[in-house]
Amino acid sequence: MIAQIFVDLCTGCDACVIACPTHVLDAVEGGAPTIARIDQCQTCFMCELYCPADAIYVAPEQDGAAGIGAADARVAGQVGRLRHDYGWDREPEDGRSHLRDFWQLGPLLREGAEIAAKRYAERRHGEGAKHAAS
Numbered sequence: 271m272i273a274q275i276f277v278d279l280c281t282g283c284d285a286c287v288i289a290c291p292t293h294v295l296d297a298v299e300g301g302a303p304t305i306a307r308i309d310q311c312q313t314c315f316m317c318e319l320y321c322p323a324d325a326i327y328v329a330p331e332q333d334g335a336a337g338i339g340a341a342d343a344r345v346a347g348q349v350g351r352l353r354h355d356y357g358w359d360r361e362p363e364d365g366r367s368h369l370r371d372f373w374q375l376g377p378l379l380r381e382g383a384e385i386a387a388k389r390y391a392e393r394r395h396g397e398g399a400k401h402a403a404s
């Protein structure tokens with residue numbers, strides 16, 4: 271689950287907003303994006319991979335509290351580590367595309383998007399029912 275955008279590192283390029291397949295993030299004019307719909311996050315790491323400033327931490331846990339807080343992850347050098355380890359920040363030496371490799375996870379990402387959409391709809395339906403009862 272996306273844990274934090276570090277505003278002091280963010281350049282406001284909005285690459286993460288564009289990369290997020292489930293529209294979790296909203297662009298903010300002249301500033302860092304906001305995490306607007308965290309319940310739609312499918313922990314796909316695309317925002318972290320696309321962030322050129324290493325300003326995003328996505329915790330690997332999909333539910334519940336993160337095993338390590340975002341601030342501690344930053345101190346430990348884990349923010350942006352996936353991007354570096356995956357070679358996202360350099361040209362592939364063998365001509366392969368990092369993006370093509372990552373999108374081999376495509377069916378999983380699609381399934382995640384469907385699950386997030388269902389969860390979001392269920393939550394909205396539950397809130398609607400609560401309002402109707404009150």
Ligand code: SF4
Nearest residue numbers: 290311312314315317
């Ligand atoms: S981890 Fe994936 S779904 Fe979650 S905010 Fe980042 S890009 Fe969006």
Ligand code: SF4
Nearest residue numbers: 280281283284286321
């Ligand atoms: S991709 Fe990184 S630097 Fe660009 S807006 Fe998002 S958090 Fe900020």
